[in-house]
Amino acid sequence: MDNGWDASAQAWIQSQGDRGDWGREHVLDPVMLDRIGRGRFRNALDVGCGEGRFCRTLQAAGVSPIGIEPTAALLETARLRDPTGDYRRGRAEALEFPDASFDLVVSYITLVDIPDFRAAIREMARVLKPGGSLLIANLNGFTSAGAEQGWIKDAAGRRLHFPVDRYLDEFAMSFAWAGIRIENWHRPLSAYMAALLEQGLQLTFFAEPGPVSGDEARQADFRRAPWFVVMEWQR
Numbered sequence: 001m002d003n004g005w006d007a008s009a010q011a012w013i014q015s016q017g018d019r020g021d022w023g024r025e026h027v028l029d030p031v032m033l034d035r036i037g038r039g040r041f042r043n044a045l046d047v048g049c050g051e052g053r054f055c056r057t058l059q060a061a062g063v064s065p066i067g068i069e070p071t072a073a074l075l076e077t078a079r080l081r082d083p084t085g086d087y088r089r090g091r092a093e094a095l096e097f098p099d100a101s102f103d104l105v106v107s108y109i110t111l112v113d114i115p116d117f118r119a120a121i122r123e124m125a126r127v128l129k130p131g132g133s134l135l136i137a138n139l140n141g142f143t144s145a146g147a148e149q150g151w152i153k154d155a156a157g158r159r160l161h162f163p164v165d166r167y168l169d170e171f172a173m174s175f176a177w178a179g180i181r182i183e184n185w186h187r188p189l190s191a192y193m194a195a196l197l198e199q200g201l202q203l204t205f206f207a208e209p210g211p212v213s214g215d216e217a218r219q220a221d222f223r224r225a226p227w228f229v230v231m232e233w234q235r
Contacts (some may be wrong), residue, residue, distance in 0.1 A: 003113060004174075004182035009073035011179030013051050020053055026214035027222060028137050029057070031207055031230045032108070035135055036061050041104040047092045047124060048110030052078030055085055063104065068095070092120035100129045107136045109228075111192065112144070112184040115172075118195045125199035128235040134201060136192075136233070140208060140226040141167060144186040148173050162225040189229070196233050205232035 005012075019025045032054075041063050046055050049067030051074050058065040059082075068090035069075045078087040090096060092107070093116050105124045114120045124134055139147075146163035153159055170187045196203075208226045211219040 004180075005071045005113070006073070008180040008182055009071055009077075013074070013077050015178055015180065016051055016053055018053065018056075022214060022218065023222070023227060026211045026219070027209050028108075028228055028230065030212050031209045032106075032135065032137060033057070033061065035133075035205060035230075035232055036063065036104070041133070043102055044104035044106055045095075045097070045102045045124075045127060046106045046108070047095075047120070048107065048113065049078060049087065050074045052082050052085065052087060054106065054108050055087070056082055058106070059085070065106075066102075068092075092123060094119075095123040095127055097127045099126055100132075101127045103129055103132045105132070105134045107134070107138070109137050109139065111136065112139050112186075113182070115185065117185070117187070117192070121192075121195045122199060125196075125201055125233075125235065130235055132235050133204070134196075134233045134235075136229075136231045138192070138229050138231075139184070139186075140229045141187060141189045143225050143227055144173070144184070145188075147175070147184075147186070159221075159224070196231075201233035201235060203231060204234045205230070207231075 044058050044063045044065040046065050046067040049055050049069045052067055055065040055067040066086045068088050070091050075087055092114055105128055111117050142164055145167040146165050149163050151159040152161050152163055168188050172183050172185050175182055207230045211222045
C-alpha cells in the first residue's frame with residue numbers, strides 16, 4: 001500500500017536539515033539524547049531512519065548505528081550524507097538481523113507509519129540484547145485522535161482547544177504540509193502498551209515532553225496539547 005512517502009521524500013528531506021523539524025529540535029531530541037547519553041549503548045538499530053539524521057546524531061553520541069529504511073530516496077540521501085555509515089533497505093515488520101543483536105533499538109516517530117505495528121514491535125523486541133533498550137518517540141494519541149480536524153477556533157480564528165475524537169479506535173489518517181502528503185495511523189496508547197508488554201519488555205522511562213527551547217509563542221502552542229510521547233522499554 002502506498003503511504004505517500006515515495007512521492008513526499010524530497011519535500012521531507014528539505015524540511016529536516018541537520019536539526020530536524022521544530023518538534024524534533026526543541027521537544028524530542030533533548031529527551032532522546034538524554035536517554036542515549038547515559039553511556040549504556042554501544043550499537044543501535046534506527047528503525048525507519050529516513051534521511052539518516054538521527055543515525056548521525058547517534059554516531060556523535062558514541063553509538064554505532066545501523067539504519068533501515070523502506071523509502072528508496074530517503075535511503076539514498078542517508079548514504080550520500082554519511083558515506084561511511086551503514087544504511088540498509090528494510091522494513092520494521094521483518095528485520096533481517098539475528099535475535100539479540102543490538103543494545104539499543106530506536107523508533108523515532110515511525111510506529112505511526114506502520115500498518116502492522118504489532119509485528120514491528122515483535123521484531124524490534126526480538127533483536128534486542130538482554131538488558132537492551134527500545135527507545136520510542138511517537139505521536140501522542142490524545143492529539144492524533146483529532147488531528148484531521150485540527151484546532152477548534154472561534155469566529156475570529158483564535159484557537160480554542162484541540163479535539164479528541166474516536167480515541168479508542170485504530171484508523172489511518174492523511175496529513176499534508178509543506179509539499180508532504182503521507183498516511184499516519186492513530187492508535188490509543190493502550191494499544192501500544194499492550195503490544196510492548198506482550199513482548200515481556202519493562203517500561204523504564206515515560207514522558208510527554210514539552211518544548212525546552214525555540215520561539216516562545218510556538219512553545220506556548222506546543223504546551224496546549226500533548227503532541228508527543230517518549231518511552232524506553234528494556235528487555
